Amino acid sequence: MCGRYTLVKTEDQIEKRFKVKGGTKKVRPLYNAAPSQFLPVVSSQDPSSLSYYRWGLVPYWSQDDFSGKFSTINARTETVDEKATFKRAFLSQPCLVIADGYYEWKKEGGQKIPYRIVNSNQSLFAMAGIWDQWESHTGEALFSFSILTVPASKNLTTLHERMPVILPASAETSWLDNQLTVNKRKELCSIFDGSEMEFYTVSKKVGNVQYDSPELIQHVSHGIQGSLF
Numbered sequence: 137m138c139g140r141y142t143l144v145k146t147e148d149q150i151e152k153r154f155k156v157k158g159g160t161k162k163v164r165p166l167y168n169a170a171p172s173q174f175l176p177v178v179s180s181q182d183p184s185s186l187s188y189y190r191w192g193l194v195p196y197w198s199q200d201d202f203s204g205k206f207s208t209i210n211a212r213t214e215t216v217d218e219k220a221t222f223k224r225a226f227l228s229q230p231c232l233v234i235a236d237g238y239y240e241w242k243k244e245g246g247q248k249i250p251y252r253i254v255n256s257n258q259s260l261f262a263m264a265g266i267w268d269q270w271e272s273h274t275g276e277a278l279f280s281f282s283i284l285t286v287p288a289s290k291n292l293t294t295l296h297e298r299m300p301v302i303l304p305a306s307a308e309t310s311w312l313d314n315q316l317t318v319n320k321r322k323e324l325c326s327i328f329d330g331s332e333m334e335f336y337t338v339s340k341k342v343g344n345v346q347y348d349s350p351e352l353i354q355h356v357s358h359g360i361q362g363s364l365f
Contacts, residue, residue: 137210138263138283138300140342141169141238142252142353143176145260150186150234153260154178154308159186167352169235170345171206177281178232179267180314189231193282194270195221201270201278211266211282213301213325217318222282225266226321228314232262232303233283237353239342240295240335249358250342251295253335262308264301264325289330302328 143150147163150156156178163186169175174188181187193208194201197220202208208221216226237254255261267281284301292299303311307324310316316324339356341347 137285137296137298138238138240139171139206139209141233141235141263141300142167143169143235144350144353145236150176150260154232154234154262156183157185159188161188165350166348167350168342168345168348171209172204175281176234177265177267178234178262178308178312179279180228180230180312181267183312186234187231187279189267190278190280191283192280193222193225193266193268194278194280195268196224196270198270201272202280208280208282210285210300212298213284213286213322216266216284217322222266225268225282227318229267230311230314230316230321231265231267231281232308232311233265233281233300234260235263236260238263238300239338240292240299241343242295244358247358248340248343250338250340251335252338252342252353253292253295253299253333256332256334262303262305262311264303264311284325286325289328289333292330292333292335295335299330301325302330302333304328 143166176186179187211222264284265281288299
């Protein structure tokens, strides 16, 4: 799964990498991006600009805005087209969730150890997302998203059985095509093999959403083996 991630590259780096313009907000470093926050995505609705959607998809038909509920932050690729919550979004409302790392926790020696997973070259990448638009009873629109997940690649199974769908750069434009068939979209979810991902242990402070500072992405030893750095 994916319950926290990072985006610490500059706005200029993000705009250059994804060929987009900055959105209505100034991009700030995200050392602990968490559910319910409004985070930068590239949406099929406006693929030339950054948009800010809330993490935790709220389907258009919902009676409320899912405040405080985190069950829709991820969607399993295997069943996403079968679930009422995600089906419409998966078929026609894709987005790229921009990141440069994500966190996972592993139980070791009685401890719950946090790891940060990154590309070996520390570069930006896009996680496959889907979005929806919900309206309140007053007509206020809420845009939200979910990150798709797949079984973890071989080199990451020691951390968790699942991982976010990371799209190769060559597949990002295709992912944003809202006319793709279900089979083609699922095919794009299976291209990335994860072999270039590395991980290292970080501070347990990352478990608290109140912390969002550079120290969270620094290597911290917990007296265990596991870092690939």
